[in-house]
Amino acid sequence: MDRAAHALVQWRAERPDLDASSMVVMGRLQEAALVIARDRLNPLFARYGMQPGEFDVLATLRRGGAPFALTPTALYDALMMSSGGMTARIDRLQKAGWVERRPNPADGRGTLVALTESGRALIDEAVVAHIDNQRELLAVLSDAEQAQLSELLGKLLAGLGARS
Numbered sequence: 001m002d003r004a005a006h007a008l009v010q011w012r013a014e015r016p017d018l019d020a021s022s023m024v025v026m027g028r029l030q031e032a033a034l035v036i037a038r039d040r041l042n043p044l045f046a047r048y049g050m051q052p053g054e055f056d057v058l059a060t061l062r063r064g065g066a067p068f069a070l071t072p073t074a075l076y077d078a079l080m081m082s083s084g085g086m087t088a089r090i091d092r093l094q095k096a097g098w099v100e101r102r103p104n105p106a107d108g109r110g111t112l113v114a115l116t117e118s119g120r121a122l123i124d125e126a127v128v129a130h131i132d133n134q135r136e137l138l139a140v141l142s143d144a145e146q147a148q149l150s151e152l153l154g155k156l157l158a159g160l161g162a163r164s
Contacts, residue, residue: 004028036137044133048126049096053079053089055130058098058123061115069114071104098122 001009004027011020037052045055060078061068070078076086090113093099098119104110115123138146 002028003031040133040137041130044129045126047129048122050122050126051092053081053085054093054098055123055126057086057089057093057113058115058119059127059130061099061113062120062123062127067114068120069102069112071107071110072113075113093119 004024007027008020008024011018011023041052045052048055050058056079057075060075061070064070072083072086072090075090076083079086090099090101094101098116099113100116101111102114104112141149
């Protein structure tokens, strides 16, 4: 019995008047996210000298296509984070030589964050390992179960008002 199911058994014993079944779903979501990050994602990113959030920035720049550059605002909007948090990530990535700040030709006062050649090479290699890692994580589910889980999580996110 996993932790969330065990907690539900305890709640049912102590408060049979409560329907705490939602706690199992939410507890499992939280635990799955924690275990995946701690045991699989963070070690993978560390192998490439990155922190998880840095992978996200590099991947966002890369998947956007040439010229592999976005404004800081577009980056923090895409990654749902504060401008201050994004600035710290960009600073670290720039120090590592994986991104550079360039003047924005569309806005003389603004800047673009762009992948460097070494940043592009790094993310091209790391994303392959990341996808392999994700496939391994999901291998316990059939293709149909993966599709169902994806659909249900999408429905949950939509119900929470998350952007599509």
